Amino acid sequence: MKDGFIKVAAATPDIQVADCVHNTREIVKKAKEMSREGARILVFPELCITGYTCQDLFQQDTLLESAKEQLLKAAEELKEVPGLIFVGLPLEFHGKLYNTAAVLSGGEILGIVPKQYLPNYGEFYEARHFVSGGEILDYIPMGKGKVPFGSRLLFTCEEMPGLTVAAEICEDLWAPCPPSVGHAMAGANVVVNLSASDETVGKTEYRRSLVKGQSARLLCAYIYATAGNGESTQDLVFGGQNLICENGSLLAEAPLFANETIYGVLDIQKLKGERRRISTWQQEMDGSYLKISFHLPKEETLLTNCFEQNPFVPGNPEKRAERCNEILNIQAMGLKKRMEHTHCKTAVLGISGGLDSTLALLVTARAMDLLGMDRKQIVAVTMPCFGTTDRTYTNACELTRRLGAELLEVDIKKAVLQHFEDIGQDPQVHDVTFENAQARERTQVIMDIANQRGGMVIGTGDLSELALGWATYNGDHMSMYGVNGSVPKTLVRYLVRYYAETCGEEKLAQILMDVLDTPVSPELLPPEDGVISQKTEDLVGPYELHDFFLYYMLRFHFSPSKIYRMAKATFEGAYDEETILKWLKKFYWRFFSQQFKRSCLPDGPKVGSVAVSPRGDLRMPSDACVTVWMKEIEKL
Structure with missing residues (x-):
């Protein structure tokens, strides 16, 4: 529960049709x-105490009484089980039969939620037995007392403020305006669905997309438990496709025909933050809803396999390839429009043999193709200086030739040494002046070449460097259009790799793969024995950690302590806690102290949900203090 995390589960028990005693035993065991x-929110399928496929047996008093007795027994046997438990059964109320979800907690039945939309088409004949409970809000006798009965029930947690749970049943989700819409607008951020959806060809994907889409639309978590093996196969087969989704993301899914229990860790804090951030989300104070409190033990939810190490990069290879192509197109289309608008004759960029300039050149080539312009109108300028190695120089030159661009070499050593003499800088002192003078000289060179050629300077710096301020102010920090400005370093790698794997040119692919194998470096300090001596990640930390920090700080506005906890769980075995904490401190210090560089960024296309453009996603004062965040980190 700490930091808004709660573990939930959806299960399909092994049932026997119309055997309430057996079914309840299985439910209690599960x-x-x-x-x-x-797990602290537990969801079972629709009518699971009796079985969904009882048909006209639902009219039998014997079955109905047995179901009610077993519900009371389940509540008693589960009184020591902490959490909120949803089970399905038929209940008679005021002379009519309802398809309901009973909500158990601490040995009590907190409420009964009836199904609103009854399917009576195709293979379904629910209206033969049940009536809709859409307009009811009443109390039903249950055991020695009465409990709330109605579709507008919200279950709120005393120990976890903000956790509000509501239920709907199977067909309710398929309706044009599902009850969950009203539940969410009234405050529910977790919706459970007790279902008995049979399997037909194509239905699996449709069901998955329906649950994912509803969780995204409502900015909520959605736990879907459905019937499986054990139901009658007289005319239908049930697959047990349990699903747990959170704001459009699939956290867990059960394989078909396995009656498998699935688990997921929800982030209630993240859902609350998303609703707060999205200005079109408006919660309605609906007085027709009854709020019922429940209790959970105060505990720290174990975080295992909850987060991707590279949150900017899809884990699925097919989706990753699709995403990479989409991003390259976004970058290229942005540059295409800018070149069309400015009537530029050439695109000029510095090419170093490193990852960022490689990606910028690939994007520029694609933009030229879209414009119908000759790639010879790309001027790729290599500017060797004190730190340039043979490996990066060769890769820069070969890459340019293979892509069909014009290669221009401008050795800047003499110009930089002259500049050092002019300002009284000792060339043997390898300080920040020694490094930045080279970066600014390179920027001056390509800016002036762009003027000569009627062109535009294409920026190469990426999102991770901008977040850390790892850019020379008015050096590589500046351009006329920054195509990589919202692409993090971890994603840059995958984009270059994707291009290598799909370009269809063996030699070009080899060059790109060698660029990927080259240590990230600005190459501003002299090499040692011909090898890169200045490795960026040794100085500012691993980019995979910084990108992880950046994603959760900007995308979801999480606190440093929560990000640290998540990072420990995610990178266990890769980095120890002291290393993660060291670079987390560095990240926050640099992010705040370097905002002035981001406040005057060149234009560039946004490609993902995290960006730092001062005109769009990040409106942050350049002199904001990091004190509050650092105090929290010091307590870790």
């Missing part, structure tokens, strides 16, 4: 198993 795994 619930205790899920609880031992740390």
Whole structure:
């Protein structure tokens, strides 16, 4: 529960049709198993106490009484199981039969939620047995007392402010305006669905997209438990495709026909933050909803396999390839429009043999193709100086030739040494002046060449460097259009790799793969024995950590302590806690102190949900203090 995390589960028990005693025994066993795994919201399928496929047996008093008795028994046997438990059963109320979800917690039945939309088409005949409970809000006798009965029930956690749970049942989700819409607008950020959806060809993907889409639309978590093996196969087969989604992301899915229990860790704090951030999300104070409180033990939810190490990069290879192509197109289309508008004859960029300039050149080539311009109108300028190695120089030259661009070499050593003499800088003192003078000289060279050629300077710096301020002010920090400005370093690698794997040119692919294998470096200090001596990640830290910090700080506005906890769980075995904390401190210090560089960035296309443009995503004062954040980090 700490930091807004809560573990949840959806299970399909092994049932026998119309055997409430057996089914309840299985439900209780599953619930205790899920609880031992740390789940605190437990969801079972529709009508699971009786089985969904009882048909006209639902009219039998014997079955209905048995179901009610077993519900009370389940509540008693699960009184030591912490959490909120949803089970399905038929209940008679005021002379009518309802398809309901019973909500259990601490040995009590907190409420009964009836199904609103009853399918009576195709293979479904629910209206033969049940009536809709859409307009009801009443109290039903249950055991020695009465409990709330109605579709507008919200279950709120006393120990976890902000956690609000609501339920709908199967077909409710398929309706044009599902009850979950009203639930969410009334404050629910976790919706559970007790379902019995049979399997037909193509339905699996449709069901998955429906649940994912609803969780995205409502900015909520959605836990879907459905019937499986054990239901009657007289005319239908049920697959048990349990699903857990959070704001459009699929956290867990059960394989078909396995009756598998699935688990997911929800981030309630993240969902609350998203609703706060999205200005079009407006919660409605609906007085027709009844709020019912429940309790959870105060504990720290174990975080295992919850987060991707590279949150900017899709883990699925097919989706990653699709994303890479899309990003390259966004970058190229942005540059295409800018060159069209300015009537530029050439695109000029510095090419170093490093990752960022390589990506910028690939994007520029694609933009030229879109414009119908000859790639010879790209002027790739290599500017060797004190730190340039043979490896990067060769890669820069060969890459340019292979892409069909014009290669121009301008050795800047003499110009920089003259500048050192002019300002009284000792060339043997390898300080920040020694480094930045080279970066600024390179920028001056390509700016002036762009003027000569009627061209535009294409920026190469990436999002990670901008976040850390790892750019020379008015050096590589400046350009006329920055195509990489919202692409983080971890993603730059995948984009270059994707190009290498899909370009269809063996020699070009080899060059690109060698660029990927080259240590990240500005090459501003002299090499040692011909090898790069200045490695960026030794100085500012691993980019995979910084990109992880950056994503969760800007995208979800998480606190340093929460990000640190997430990073420890995510990078366990790769980095120890002291190393993660060291670079987290460095990240926050640099992010705040270097905002002045981001406040005057050149234009460039936004490609993802995280960006630092002062005209768009990040409106931050250049002199904001990091004190509050650093104090929190010091306590870790």
